């Protein structure tokens with residue numbers, strides 16, 4: 001009896017763990033999900049800073065510093081593995097799975113520089129965020145712009 005229950009529990013756990021992996025059945029699914037998850041983390045952290053900047057949330061130096069540090073640390077990650085050539089929105093099987101434009105991988109691509117611009121803006125935010133609401137507000141514009149510039153060029157609407 002004990003054995004049967006154990007086996008049943010194992011089967012349930014296995015099914016739960018393996019289900020998402022099986023659902024994502026398209027080329028470069030792991031890489032695409034990872035980079036989209038990475039961007040969701042950026043969005044979450046900048047969202048808190050943006051809410052403070054707009055006065056929708058009380059300024060809290062410690063929290064602002066934490067979110068800014070998260071953005072800075074994220075900007076220092078080496079995410080090269082998440083961007084394999086051929087994982088763009090026009091590639092076979094990827095329609096609706098990714099919004100990454102093929103131009104990212106084409107000659108003359110500025111995505112590397114734009115990522116550096118984001119890292120620089122995140123660095124400034126990390127220096128400013130804990131120093132008062134005015135300092136935070138000063139840094140939020142360039143940081144938001146660094147996201148937007150890259151999206152305008154390399155992410156489909």
Ligand code: HEC
Nearest residue numbers: 036039042043098099100111114115118146147150154155
């Ligand atoms: C260097 C270019 C670049 C920078 C900088 C950048 N992004 Fe993106 N972002 C992209 C690309 C390309 C995609 C599309 C990824 C895909 O669908 O595979 C994307 C997708 C996203 C998504 C959608 C993720 C999903 O679930 O599909 C969010 C949200 C996002 N970015 C937020 C941000 C925020 C916030 C910042 C700045 C703090 C930022 N991004 C900076 C290029 C960039």
